[in-house]
Amino acid sequence: MRAITIPESGGPEVLSWDEVPDPVPGEGEVLVEVVASAVNRADIVQRQGFYDPPPGASPYPGLECSGRIAEIGTGVSGWAVGDEVCALLSGGGYAEKVVVPAGQLLPVPKGVDLKHAAALPEVACTVWSNVFMIAHLRPGETLLVHGGSSGIGTMAIQLAKAVGAKVAVTAGTKEKLEHCARLGADILINYKEQDFVAELKAATDGAGADVILDNMGAKYLDRNVRALAVNGRLAIIGLQGGTKGELNIGALLGKRAAISATTLRARPLSEKTAIVAAVREHVWPLLEGGHIRPVVDREFPMSDAAAAHRVVEESGHVGKVLLVVE
Numbered sequence: 001m002r003a004i005t006i007p008e009s010g011g012p013e014v015l016s017w018d019e020v021p022d023p024v025p026g027e028g029e030v031l032v033e034v035v036a037s038a039v040n041r042a043d044i045v046q047r048q049g050f051y052d053p054p055p056g057a058s059p060y061p062g063l064e065c066s067g068r069i070a071e072i073g074t075g076v077s078g079w080a081v082g083d084e085v086c087a088l089l090s091g092g093g094y095a096e097k098v099v100v101p102a103g104q105l106l107p108v109p110k111g112v113d114l115k116h117a118a119a120l121p122e123v124a125c126t127v128w129s130n131v132f133m134i135a136h137l138r139p140g141e142t143l144l145v146h147g148g149s150s151g152i153g154t155m156a157i158q159l160a161k162a163v164g165a166k167v168a169v170t171a172g173t174k175e176k177l178e179h180c181a182r183l184g185a186d187i188l189i190n191y192k193e194q195d196f197v198a199e200l201k202a203a204t205d206g207a208g209a210d211v212i213l214d215n216m217g218a219k220y221l222d223r224n225v226r227a228l229a230v231n232g233r234l235a236i237i238g239l240q241g242g243t244k245g246e247l248n249i250g251a252l253l254g255k256r257a258a259i260s261a262t263t264l265r266a267r268p269l270s271e272k273t274a275i276v277a278a279v280r281e282h283v284w285p286l287l288e289g290g291h292i293r294p295v296v297d298r299e300f301p302m303s304d305a306a307a308a309h310r311v312v313e314e315s316g317h318v319g320k321v322l323l324v325v326e
């Protein structure tokens, strides 16, 4: 098969579409013939040499895919050769074939195109596990999503609105904020021109956000704690603003607030299986009912993954950028 390999760390130009050995499904795994994958920010950091795949994962990038089951390993039930699926991966999605633990498979939701289903697993699992399973966002509460027009952000806005929450977003341009508003965002904050703490407080009668989904880490730590409401929950999933920050524990304590920080890729199979099952139970009906949808900006041939990486690195997209096997 062919796969995108990273012969050496560097810019998008290092990505190479090469002949590599076919993967073989083991116990509890299936082989998926890939139709599409999608770019995640983590793939860029992996390409740059700062995010090695976890032990046992494929060396090729790609944290999600859609396609058809081509082979079933021993001990797998409930799936058949030819089934159209999408999957959460620990790597290896930028390829013609990938091996997937059965617990990380999802059926393609009814009404969603097979290619577009590749845009769903990583964002649905990340948002559901952090905003709902860890931070327990409830109807009527306010969620602040940093980077509202990102792949993660576009899913977070839609899911939060679908359960009856109020949504505030930050983004870097007026156009991106308008996209967020079309997805349902109520409070729009341009992080380049406005102070998100002041804007959020003004829009919530001084209360702040019950839950914050944060992609920035250190750079926003102090401001995020100030933006939290009493009993607020800060869920950190990205470190785009650095890893080491100063935490005002007094402010956190005074608000009886909590901070969580997780990464999906390194979680054990049992936890990923539980998250995928929860996503199938709670998110898939919303997709099949037309309440939420995958947000796809554009697609590239998988062999030209470098072009797709350039778009995502320059933040030239809204939602997801797909890589399609030709």
Ligand SMILES: NC(=O)c1ccc[n+]([C@@H]2O[C@H](COP(=O)([O-])OP(=O)(O)OC[C@H]3O[C@@H](n4cnc5c(N)ncnc54)[C@H](OP(=O)(O)O)[C@@H]3O)[C@@H](O)[C@H]2O)c1
Pocket: 039, 040, 041, 042, 122, 126, 146, 147, 148, 149, 150, 151, 152, 153, 170, 171, 172, 173, 176, 191, 215, 216, 236, 237, 238, 239, 240, 262, 263, 264, 265, 312, 315, 319
């Ligand atoms: N922990 C996990 O398990 C997990 C899983 C998946 C993703 N993530 C993280 O989630 C984040 C989004 O991922 P993605 O793949 O959806 O990325 P993406 O589409 O590339 O989006 C990155 C976003 O960062 C925003 N941004 C940049 N500087 C900002 C600032 N100062 N304030 C607020 N937003 C800012 C960009 O906004 P503009 O374009 O408006 O500038 C853009 O929306 C990344 O940090 C990624 O690492 C974590």
